Amino acid sequence: MKMLKTLSAIAAALALAGCIRDNRDDCLFPLRLHFTYLYNVEDTDLFSDEVETLCLYLYDTETGTLAASRSMTAAELDDDNSTVWLVPPGRFSLVTWGGVKSRYDIDPGMSLDAMALSINADPQTGSVAQDREHLWHNLTTDLLVNGDLTPGYDIDLHKLSNDVTVTIAATEGTSLPYHPSSSITAANGTCDAFGKIPDGTPATLYAPQVEALSRADVLPGSVHSYTTMALADGDGSHLNVDLGDTTVFDGSLTDLIGENPGIDFDLLDDFQVYFLITPGDDRLDVAVSINGWQVTEYDVTLR
Known part of the structure; x- marks a missing residue:
């Protein structure tokens, strides 16, 4: 392979020399x-x-x-x-x-300022399926x-992309009353030639790949895997986590992750968001950790 590349370089150099000698434009x-x-x-x-x-x-x-x-x-x-x-x-x-393989579309535009890269959303649902690209x-x-x-x-x-893993799990010895669901939206689905998100970029809905956590005869929870374009302050990111009709979390994903004082959005590309839930008769006790650091604890009324 190296010999082939060397021969190709020599051939290109000879062709260039001939082009210059012939004074072509x-x-x-x-x-x-x-x-x-x-x-x-x-x-x-x-x-x-x-x-x-x-x-x-x-x-x-x-x-x-x-x-x-x-x-x-x-x-x-x-x-x-x-x-x-x-x-x-x-x-x-x-x-x-x-x-870039199949998840993103590049429009070179007519000029540098007009270039744009966008993530491909499903034309029917408007959501972006999980793909670790x-x-x-x-x-x-x-x-x-x-x-x-x-x-x-x-x-x-x-x-310019992140892995976000949202785990919703029951504490040891308990069981969740319903299967968890989640979604992420963020206004970060388009980048310009400078690697920035243009003003007015609409929100992108990211759909997760879900894997159930298994424990005998109980519903311990599930792992929701996302690959999003880069999260940053001001991206309007939003995380929703539900158990049946009960909302466990509904708020800014970027703000939640940023509760961990060690988070650097520009450097890190893997965020672990862990909801540990203890069910009660009519409520859920929720503890949230970001990359192993507990950032908040609260309870919600079970519906």
């Missing part, structure tokens, strides 16, 4: 890119472990228009997660999306392509 020049994913809890480069696909969009700095685009798998990169992309000469901004982003500006032998550009990706 459609010559393509090498843009050297090196990809990493360094900003994470492990504080190490996890690109090779987590990012499987790349979608690249190159915009002309002067006009703002799309100059070139490319989609590839991480397996197509060199061993050090780098690549050489032949593009027209000029000065550019590069938008990189990582991890994570998303990464990078915007690099002022890339110069003119044929000079430069060392290239480092493209460090930033994760």
Whole structure:
């Protein structure tokens, strides 16, 4: 594989030399890119472990228009997660999306400011089915392509998605009166070229993958798994948890998670929300923990 890539690079260099010699105006020049994913809890480069696909969009700095685009798998990169992309000469901004397979739709638009990535919702229900397809982003500006032998550009990706696991469980020796249900909504289903949520983005309804907790002859609860686009202050996120007709929780998911003083929404990408419920004759005692830290305790009237 390495020999094949080397031969391809040599062939491209020869073709470029011929193009320049013939003084053509459609010559393509090498843009050297090196990809990493360094900003994470492990504080190490996890690109090779987590990012499987790349979608690249190159915009002309002067006009703002799309100059070139490319989609590839991480397996197509060199061993050090780098690549050489032949593009027209000029000065550019590069938008990189990582991890995109089928859950997200990219609209490159007519310009950098018009680019948008959106999560795909079911046209019938308006909800997004659970799929653990994570998303990464990078915007690099002022890339110069003119044929000079430069060392290239480092493209460090930033994760723009979260795993949220909502567990609703009965305390040991008790049983829940009904099967739990939950849902998450958040106004975070669209990102622009800068990795930001545009103003006016409508709420996205996330549907969970549900797995029952098993304990002999009782209803202990269930685990509800979500993969959402990145949670952040002001995203309007909302978590609803019900037991039959009884509302266990109905409020801001971001605020609830933020009750844990160790939470960093920009760095963390895995949030464990645990509802431990003790049923009584006419009420439920509820204790809520976030990533192992109890943040609140309350009771609700059973309906």
